[in-house]
Amino acid sequence: MNDTPIGTQIQRATAAELPEIARLAGAIWREYYPAIIPAAQIEYMLERMYALPKLEAELREQTIRFDRLLVAGHCRGFSACGPTTDPRVYKLHKLYVDPALHGAGYGSLLLSHCEQECCKLGATHLCLNVNKANERALRAYRRNGFVITDAVEVAIGGGFVMDDYVMTKVLTPPTPLTVQ
């Protein structure tokens, strides 16, 4: 899916739209992740990373941008990306599509939107963490040009550990057309 299909839009989210994003995150996590992550860790991570005050603080303090995927007017996915301590490197923090729409190119659509927005802000690289067992996401990232650049085990408290790959993509800004 290279072009945004008719009836589909990607819009930057405002603080007023974060409750909808938090609800969608909860629904997607509880449906998608039980095959990969134990239930207790899912609830722990939702509380720690997706509770509304947490999302509000990210939007307000860390200049993280949230984008909503709208299909036929309904929010069916979202992404979040933002700067790191290196001004050339941006991080994709979140990428979520309603499981009913998986395997149709919507994840790639959101991803390429994030890449373009990070490029506009001067990023040359986009990085992310992905659970090593998250095969669908790994496939989507590989397909979109990300490569594994590291492997990390991150202790997140509560006795839980995130066993992730770090993936990185070199971003190429679109070349302006020179029509004469």
Ligand SMILES: CC(C)(COP(=O)(O)OP(=O)(O)OC[C@H]1O[C@@H](n2cnc3c(N)ncnc32)[C@H](O)[C@@H]1OP(=O)(O)O)[C@@H](O)C(=O)NCCC(=O)NCCS
């Ligand atoms: C990761 C995630 C966003 C990927 O979303 P997705 O929409 O399934 O991924 P893509 O956009 O790359 O879709 C590609 C699939 O659609 C198919 N497809 C169908 N029509 C297509 C089109 N027009 N364009 C592109 N792909 C198309 C591809 O063949 C591919 O199928 P495959 O996965 O069986 O190989 C999604 O799985 C998700 O939300 N997972 C839960 C949350 C998660 O794990 N997030 C990542 C955290 S790091």
